[in-house]
Amino acid sequence: MDIEKFCRENCVERRGTGTLKWDSLQEIFGDSDLLPLWVADMEIQSPAAVREALVKRVEHGVFGYGAVENSYFDYFFAWQKKHHKVDLARENVRFATGVVGSLYAAVRAYTQEEASVIICPPVYYPFYDAILNTGRKLVTCELDNHNGYYTLDFEKFEKEIIDNKVEMFILCSPHNPVSRVWSEEELDTMFDICHRHGVLVVSDEIHQDFTYEGKKFVSSALVSNGKYKDILITLNAGSKTFNLAGLIHSHVIIFDKQLMAAYDAYIKGIGSPEVNLMGIVGVEAAFRGGEEWLENVKTLIIHNYNYMKQEFARELPEIIVTPLEGTYLSWIDLRGYLTGEETAGFIQNKCRLACDVGEWFSLMAHGFIRINLATDTKNVVTAVESIIKNIKEKVGE
Numbered sequence: 213m214d215i216e217k218f219c220r221e222n223c224v225e226r227r228g229t230g231t232l233k234w235d236s237l238q239e240i241f242g243d244s245d246l247l248p249l250w251v252a253d254m255e256i257q258s259p260a261a262v263r264e265a266l267v268k269r270v271e272h273g274v275f276g277y278g279a280v281e282n283s284y285f286d287y288f289f290a291w292q293k294k295h296h297k298v299d300l301a302r303e304n305v306r307f308a309t310g311v312v313g314s315l316y317a318a319v320r321a322y323t324q325e326e327a328s329v330i331i332c333p334p335v336y337y338p339f340y341d342a343i344l345n346t347g348r349k350l351v352t353c354e355l356d357n358h359n360g361y362y363t364l365d366f367e368k369f370e371k372e373i374i375d376n377k378v379e380m381f382i383l384c385s386p387h388n389p390v391s392r393v394w395s396e397e398e399l400d401t402m403f404d405i406c407h408r409h410g411v412l413v414v415s416d417e418i419h420q421d422f423t424y425e426g427k428k429f430v431s432s433a434l435v436s437n438g439k440y441k442d443i444l445i446t447l448n449a450g451s452k453t454f455n456l457a458g459l460i461h462s463h464v465i466i467f468d469k470q471l472m473a474a475y476d477a478y479i480k481g482i483g484s485p486e487v488n489l490m491g492i493v494g495v496e497a498a499f500r501g502g503e504e505w506l507e508n509v510k511t512l513i514i515h516n517y518n519y520m521k522q523e524f525a526r527e528l529p530e531i532i533v534t535p536l537e538g539t540y541l542s543w544i545d546l547r548g549y550l551t552g553e554e555t556a557g558f559i560q561n562k563c564r565l566a567c568d569v570g571e572w573f574s575l576m577a578h579g580f581i582r583i584n585l586a587t588d589t590k591n592v593v594t595a596v597e598s599i600i601k602n603i604k605e606k607v608g609e
Contacts (some may be wrong), residue, residue, distance in 0.1 A: 213511045215589060222508075223255045223588035237566055246566040249595055252388070252541060254455040254586040256509055262454060262494045269493045278489030280307065287499035288450075288463075296420060298431045301404040307487050310457075311418050311447045314383065314464050315342040318414045318445050321478035322471075323348060330374040332364055333574035334543075336416070343382075351376045354576055355390065360532040360545060362390040364398065370405045381406050383415045386422065386429060386538025389573055389582040393427040393538040396435055403440040412471075414445045415573025418462075419539040421453040421506060422608065424514055425538045433467065441467035447473070453506060454498035455586075461491025483563045502582070509586065513540045516585040516592040527600045540586040545579065549603045552578025558606070563598040 227234040233251045237242040249401070256265070278460040292298040308314045310589040315338065319329060324581045331339045332353050344348045353369045355362040372378065386393045394402075406413050415432040423429045432444055449462035466472040522594055524531040530548025546555055559581055570580030583595060 213508055215512060218508055218512060219588045219590070222257050224257055226255055234371060241560060241566050243560065243566075246560065246564055247591060247594055247598075248566040249566045249584045249587065249591065250566050250582070252539075252584060252586075253457050254509070254540075254584075255588050255591070256455060256512075256586060259498055259502035259505040261497045261505075263458065265493050265497035266490060269490065274491050275489060276324055278487045279485055280492055284492055284496040289494055289526070291499040292431075296429060296431050296434075298433055300465065303472070304465050304467055306466070306472075306479070308447075308459045308462045308464050308487065309485055310451070310462050311416055311449055312338045312342070314447045314462060315339065315414065315416065316346060317344060317464075317475075319348060319380065319382075321344050321475050322412050322445075323379050327380070327522045328378040329380045329382060330369075330372060330376070330378045330411075331382050332369070332384075332387075334373065334570065334577045334580070335384050335573060337417075337572045339384070340381050348607050350375070350573075351378055354574065355387075355392075359428065360534045360543075361523075362387070362392050362534070364402065366401050368403065369402070370409070373405065373409050373411060378409070378411050380412045380414060383413055383432070385415055385417050386419045386433065388419060388539050389541050389543045389568070391534050391536050391539050391541065391543060393423050393429055396430045399430060399432065399435045403443070407440060407443055412443050412445065413440065415447065417446055417448045418452045422510065422513070422540050423538045424510065424536055429538065433465070433599055438467075441469070444468070445471060450495040450498050454495070454502050456491070456494050456498065459491035459494045460488045461495055513585045516587070516589055517542060519589070520583070520592055520596050521586075523596050523600065528584070528603055536585075540584065542583045542585055544581050544583060546577035546581065546599075546603075549607060550579060555579045555581065558602070559599070562602040562606075563595070565595050565598060 233248045233253060237246050237248060289300045292300055319342050326349060328349040328351050329343045330351040330353060332355050351372055353372045356365055403413060420429045432446055446465040453458040466475055521533045524533055532545035534543040536542060550558055559565050559567055568582040570577030
């Protein structure tokens with residue numbers, strides 16, 4: 213693939229279009245003049261099939277209450293079967309306005325206040341919010357960092373569950389921000405521990421379509437031939453895959469009838485939200501006609517990652533770039549050159565970049581940054597050159 217041609221034809225200017233990533237820099241970072249590489253969406257236009265379907269619906273001109281038609285299920289189920297070997301039926305699926313909202317719903321539907329919920333930092337920061345903002349007890353089992361490659365200590369994980377009487381585990385798979393694609397053996401071990409101790413598993417699989425280097429995403433529903441479906445609530449969406457977060461549409465997948473009944477009862481109690489008409493239209497079109505686009509985007513992501521990793525290795529070899537197994541987010545350890553306390557300010561004020569910083573994901577991750585690679589290569593080049601230049605100047609002081 214011609215990377216420059218792809219970027220030229222598909223990457224667009226987003227500043228001034230009312231986007232969180234570009235137009236809320238002053239509010240979030242206190243500085244509007246930064247290059248944003250933070251929140252996980254793209255500068256890449258969504259697939260042509262999506263844009264065409266949305267234009268057709270707009271031209272129809274009526275935006276009343278939406279319904280999910282047979283074709284949506286057909287294309288969604290076909291995508292899951294082809295790409296992830298997951299068989300779904302309508303009774304397994306509910307719709308929501310986003311994975312983050314569904315995390316809150318799951319915590320509230322299946323646990324009571326003061327219940328213990330475990331997560332494995334460094335991890336997507338809304339996981340913390342879904343626990344703390346609902347009055348539950350936060351339990352953490354920090355992942356082990358082996359020179360940039362992360363694993364879970366299963367003995368420590370089980371001990372935390374037992375000691376804290378944990379009732380729910382929120383899993384990130386693939387894991388954001390450390391890019392791990394968990395193997396089936398790892399998932400089986402996690403789930404076996406949870407099963408033995410009566411712990412429900414909520415699996416956030418929103419990045420399921422982004423894997424590389426021969427790594428295969430394993431859906432939680434398939435682990436040990438579906439052995440753990442009776443403790444499993446799975447969350448996914450087309451939003452990350454096809455850059456559709458603003459269409460506010462996601463899936464809650466539950467196989468166990470009792471778990472589904474409890475979820476339905478909770479949703480009924482708060483007033484079931486209507487589906488987003490444009491979300492249904494756009495996501496269906498993406499599942500129908502977005503496969504080639506996705507492969508091109510993944511090629512761009514890998515190109516950006518390889519460029520960044522090679523430049524850092526040559527110019528600043530003590531920077532540790534975590535292997536990119538999954539997601540489109542690169543986790544970078546700058547502690548070889550910067551102290552943890554100064555990293556966030558240095559990246560923003562000296563390098564002029566808006567990045568997610570390590571302490572957002574873990575209290576033990578000062579000195580790390582997360583860079584979004586799903587963007588025009590020129591943005592990654594600008595960021596890498598700025599980091600190299602400014603660290604070299606600092607080290608040479």
